[in-house]
Amino acid sequence: MHRTPEEKLKTRLPTVGDPVGRSEASISGRTRSQEDIAGKKPSGAEIKTKLEMEGLKTLIEKEMGGIKTELLNLKKDMKKLNIKEEVEKINEEVKDLKTEIKDLKTEITESAQALKREITDKLKEQNKQMKIKIETLVKDKLSEVEEALNLHSTDISIIKDLAESSARNSDRDIKRLSELLDKITEKCTELEGYQRRSNLRIVGIPEGMERSNPRGFTADLLQQVLALDQKPLLARAHRVKRRFKGPGAPQGQMILKVQNDYELEEMMGKIVRSKNLTFEGARISIYRDYxxxxxxxxxxxxxxxxxxxxxxxxxxxxxxxxxxxxxxxxxxxxxxxxxxxxxxxxxxxxxxxx
Structure with missing residues (x-):
């Protein structure tokens, strides 16, 4: 059976009536007797008594050591008992804290739901009011538009009649203007052709051959290609700038103006009679500049x-x-x-x- 440290201590300590107690009383009496007969040679009984006292002392020391050990164990048990109580206390506090958290969570959830319902109700109310305002505004605007349409319907009818009348007149005007434009265009083309009546266009001349004297170069070319008795008198000559270069680009061209009409007619006659015209191994074409x-x-x-x-x-x-x-x-x-x-x-x- 498990005994407490106090019970163990009681069982180890001697009582008054036990031999140890009597021995202590005897030891104290003998001690006084020894003091009385100090200086005397101890007898055999005294020696025996002394040995018993030393044995008793050893036993007491041994018992005291056990008591100390028991006290240490008791102290440890008390500490363990205190830790257990602290743990139980902490567990109880944790349990209470969990309960408070749970209650708080429930309260927050309920508050959030209530707030959500409140916000939803407010939004619904605002949407309802906004819808009413929009409908009212639209109705007002539609009324204004209808009034404006009614006010302008007569003007629109008048404008439509005027437009139809103007369209009929415009068709006649457009036709007349178109005929006039054709005549003007034809006249301009005729004037441009008259201005170019003495011009010739030469196609197929590589760029750079004329160098800085295009008029002299083209005069020599015409004399050589057409077998003329003398160089034709040219008023001017220039190269036509090409829009782009590279594969598919148009051939190099030069335009010249012949000063005398009889020389121009002579050259045109030879150009018509000649099938192939070449200059320095390259085929060229000469025709009027229209x-x-x-x-x-x-x-x-x-x-x-x-x-x-x-x-x-x-x-x-x-x-x-x-x-x-x-x-x-x-x-x-x-x-x-x-x-x-x-x-x-x-x-x-x-x-x-x-």
Missing amino acids: PAEVAKKRNAFRETKRILRELKDVRYTLRYPATLRVTYDNQDHFFKNPQNALDFAQRIKNQEED
């Missing part, structure tokens, strides 16, 4: 002229600005429309093949 609009119209007859060149007993001439004259079976046919001229050339070709 305005862009005239050149475009004349180029539209290119395919027709190619077919006519292959036919026998057919002569043609492309008059200025762009009228094709075809002589066939001693009859002259004139064409300003390139497609009509092409159809006529195809019919002649088919007849000869048949």
Whole structure:
């Protein structure tokens, strides 16, 4: 059975009636007797008594050591008991703290839900009020727009009538202006052609060959290529700047103005009779320098002229600005429309093949 340290101590300490107690009483009596007979030689009984006292002292020391050990153990047990109490106390506090946290969490959750409901209710109320304001504003604006439309409906009808009348008048004006523009354009083209009547365009001359004297260079070129008796008198000559260079770029071109008309006609006659013109091993082309609009119209007859060149007993001439004259079976046919001229050339070709 487990005993407490106090019980162990009681069992180890001697009582008054036990032999140890009697021995102590005897020892004290003997001690006084010894003091009385100090100086006397101890007897055998005294020696025995002394030995018993030393044994008792040893036993007491031994018991005191056990008591100290028990006291230390008791102290340790008391410490353990205090730690256990502290732990239990802490556990109790933790338990209380958990309960408080749980209660606080519940309170916060409830407060958050209440706040959410409150905010939701406020937002719904604000949305409702805003919707009412918007609807009212839209209705007011629509009313204003309807009033404005009603006020301007008459003006719109009047404007519509005026617009239709103006459109009819405008169609006549546009047609008249268009005819006038065509006449003006034709007159401008005619004037530009008249200004360029003495110009020639040379295509296929590499850049840089004229150096710093383009007029003298082109005069020598014309004399050499066309086998002229003397150099033609030129008013001016210049190179045409190309828009871009590289593969697919147009060939180098030069434009010159012949001073005398009779020299120009002589050169044109030789140009028409010559099929291939070359200069220093390069093939070149020489033709009149027409305005862009005239050149475009004349180029539209290119395919027709190619077919006519292959036919026998057919002569043609492309008059200025762009009228094709075809002589066939001693009859002259004139064409300003390139497609009509092409159809006529195809019919002649088919007849000869048949």
